[in-house]
Amino acid sequence: MDIFLQQVVSGLATGGIYASLALALVMIYQATDVVNFAQGEMAMFSTYLAWSMLNAGLPYWVAFAATLALAFVGGLLIERIVIRPVENAPVLAVVIVCIGLLVILNSVAGWIYSYIQKPFPSPFPNAPIKLGNVVFGAHDLGAIGITLVVLLFLYVFFRYTTLGLAMRAAAQNPVSSRLCGVRVGWMLAIGWGLAALVGAVAGIMVAPIVFLDPNMMAGILIYAFASATLGGFTSPGGAVVGGLLVGVIENLVGTYVRFIGTELKLTVALAIIVIVLVVKPSGLFGRVVVRRV
Amino acid sequence: MSAPSRPLALTVLLVLLAVTALLPFVLSNFRLFQFTQVFIYAIALLGLNMLTGYNGQISLGHGAFYALGAYTAAVMMDRWNVPFLLTVPAAGVLCLGAGFLFGIPALRLEGLYLALATFSLALAVPQILKYFEHWTGGSQGLVLTKPDAPLGLRLTPDQWLYFVSLAVLVFLMIVAWNLLRGRTGRALVAIRDHPIAAEAMGVNSALYKSLAFGVSAGYTGVAGALSAGAIAFVAPDAFNVFLSITFLVGIVIGGLASISGAILGALFIQFVPNWAQDISKAAPWAIYGVFLIVFMYTMPRGIAGTAQALWGRLARADVRSSPAKGGLL
Known part of the structure; x- marks a missing residue:
């Protein structure tokens, strides 16, 4: 039982990270109908920026805040410069451009920072926290906490601010929003900026666990895809629940299903994606998109 | 094929073939190996292009079928001492079946979702290969011996592989050309451009889509098997997600929905990285x-598409009549 609880808790911790990245994916998907294949690499790049600032001697939380600001501006610029020209192009063109972005970010990070793994500090104490027989890593708890704070922030932003309302309107009905004076193009750009920001949080939280290297997000990204698919690509709340679920499933399956162990972890994510897409393509909480012919 | 004069095109083709047939006797072994690799990539790109370029199903995971083909050939040669030439069609058939089966759930996935599922497949491949250690040799991979030319042919293994790959490429290009220029090709393009209209016209969309997936995977599997012979080594980490992206780069640059584009794309992905x-x-x-x-x-139509458009304009031919140019992009 203790092992079970232990696995559930650490599953929730990694699940929180998947949830952040899945949320970033869903935010962009909802606003622009684009699945951003470069989301993981954008997060990775932001994490390297944070690493540079920490190395330059900035205090952790200053570097953290500065990274989020830079990530926001970076995401905004990427939308304006790279994605905008293919905004109305068919899916294939958009996917290819996103893949191009993925490859560029990955190789530029490798170029600047080399492919050698780097340790990344955690803001939380090293000492484990004991609760009964279950031991929590302080970083795990901290990661869950930070994810929750980010989610709360986003919820409040979208629910209670004019800008958030305008962004939701632009995503739902661009034409009417434009008639009401909402600058739809800029709303999309801000959406990309916010998604990059959320991704940066995920990157900074996961880097102490998996170490920093240009390919660190590949595995995380596939889990984020699985989470977003499970929760439903049209539901931000679903993405979060999906992320936590996938984190827990990953850990429990790794522990209890002998033939899977840790060696087939990515395959578990693949299986989740394929099964959900085949059985219930809209995910657990997504709405079924009806298309007029 | 809006070529202004057929004989001219045919002459150019024959001269090109003659030059490629002479290359092995003037080039160094390393250069020869590079060209062999170009042919192999071209076969894989041809397969992917059928699926993504012609049929509009986005696959970011064709590295998986390449890996399946390569490992089929490698395991057959390594464990059962099957001659190399037999492993190539075997890999093709196996991948055709695997692709057809994968194509069935893929029917339910449109556009982005298919890209997503295949992308995850590409990411998971190295892990799966390492898992079946008993067959695949785990992360060490399998070391093979380069297949020799059959008795009576005085060719080095490199020259032999060059000719085998070239022959397979030419054969598969003719097959692809015949498949795509007629009824089947039109059905595939129609499904890509307007799935509902295509169904209304009586095109069996499900069948054609999963067939396209199967044939495409079969082509890529053949390429994988040839590469196992040419490199004489297979290891899981060679089949990572970047291999699948390389194929995507190849068809985009060579030209989506273009047969000759496969060769241009293959030249690009073989030589440009070397220089860079x-x-x-x-x-x-x-x-x-x-x-x-x-x-x-x-x-958006790649080198082949752009060249074709220019050629057509020069010859004042009506390019719009070309069936390959649809509403893809």
């Missing part, structure tokens, strides 16, 4: 990325 490597280890991928994006903006 001199700048930095990371440079090839930066260049790939920039090319992907710039091509999508400026030449």
Whole structure:
């Protein structure tokens, strides 16, 4: 039982990270109908920026805040410069451009920072926290906490601010929003900026666990895809629940299903994606998109 | 094929073939190996192009079928001492079946979702290969011996592989050309451009889509098997997600929905990284990325499509009659 609880808790911790990245994916998907294949690499790049600032001697939380600001501006610029020209192009063109972005970010990070793994500090104490027989890593708890704070922030932003309302309107009905004076193009750009920001949080939280290297997000990204698919690509709340679920499933399956162990972890994510897409393509909480012919 | 004069095109083709047939006797072994690799990539690109270019199903995971083909050949040669030439069709058939089966759930996945599922497949491949250690030799991979030319032929293994790959490529190109220029090709393009209208016209969309997936995977599997012979080594980490992206780069640059584009794309993905490597280890991928994006903006039909359009304009032929140019991009 203790092992079970232990696995559930650490599953929730990694699940929180998947949830952040899945949320970033869903935010962009909802606003622009684009699945951003470069989301993981954008997060990775932001994490390297944070690493540079920490190395330059900035205090952790200053570097953290500065990274989020830079990530926001970076995401905004990427939308304006790279994605905008293919905004109305068919899916294939958009996917290819996103893949191009993925490859560029990955190789530029490798170029600047080399492919050698780097340790990344955690803001939380090293000492484990004991609760009964279950031991929590302080970083795990901290990661869950930070994810929750980010989610709360986003919820409040979208629910209670004019800008958030305008962004939701632009995503739902661009034409009417434009008639009401909402600058739809800029709303999309801000959406990309916010998604990059959320991704940066995920990157900074996961880097102490998996170490920093240009390919660190590949595995995380596939889990984020699985989470977003499970929760439903049209539901931000679903993405979060999906992320936590996938984190827990990953850990429990790794522990209890002998033939899977840790060696087939990515395959578990693949299986989740394929099964959900085949059985219930809209995910657990997504709405079924009806298309007029 | 809006070529102004057929005889001219045919002459050019024959001269090209004659030159490629003479190359092995003038080039160094290393250069020869590079050209063999070009042919192999061209076969894989041809397969992917049928699926993504003609049929509009986005696959970011064709590296998986390449890996399946390569490992089929490697395991057959290594464990059962099957001659190399027999492993190639076997790999093709196996991948055809696997692709057809994967194509069935893929029917339910449109556009982005298919890209997503195949992308995850590409990411998971190395892990799966390492898992079946008993067959695949785990992360060590399998070391093979380069197949010799059959008795009576005085060719080095490299020259032999060059000719085998070239022959397979020419054969598969003719098959593809015949498959795509007629009824089947039109059905595939119709499904890509307007699935509902195609169904209304009586095209069995489900059958054609999963068949396209099967044939495409079969082509890529044959390429994988040939590469196992040419490199004489297979290891899981060679089949990572970047291999699948390389194929995507190849068809985008060569030309979506174009048969000759496969060769141009293969030349690009074989030689450009080699030159770029001199700048930095990371440079090839930066260049790939920039090319992907710039091509999508400026030449969405790739080198082959753009060249064809220019050629058509020069000859004042009506390019619009070309069936390959649909509403893809």
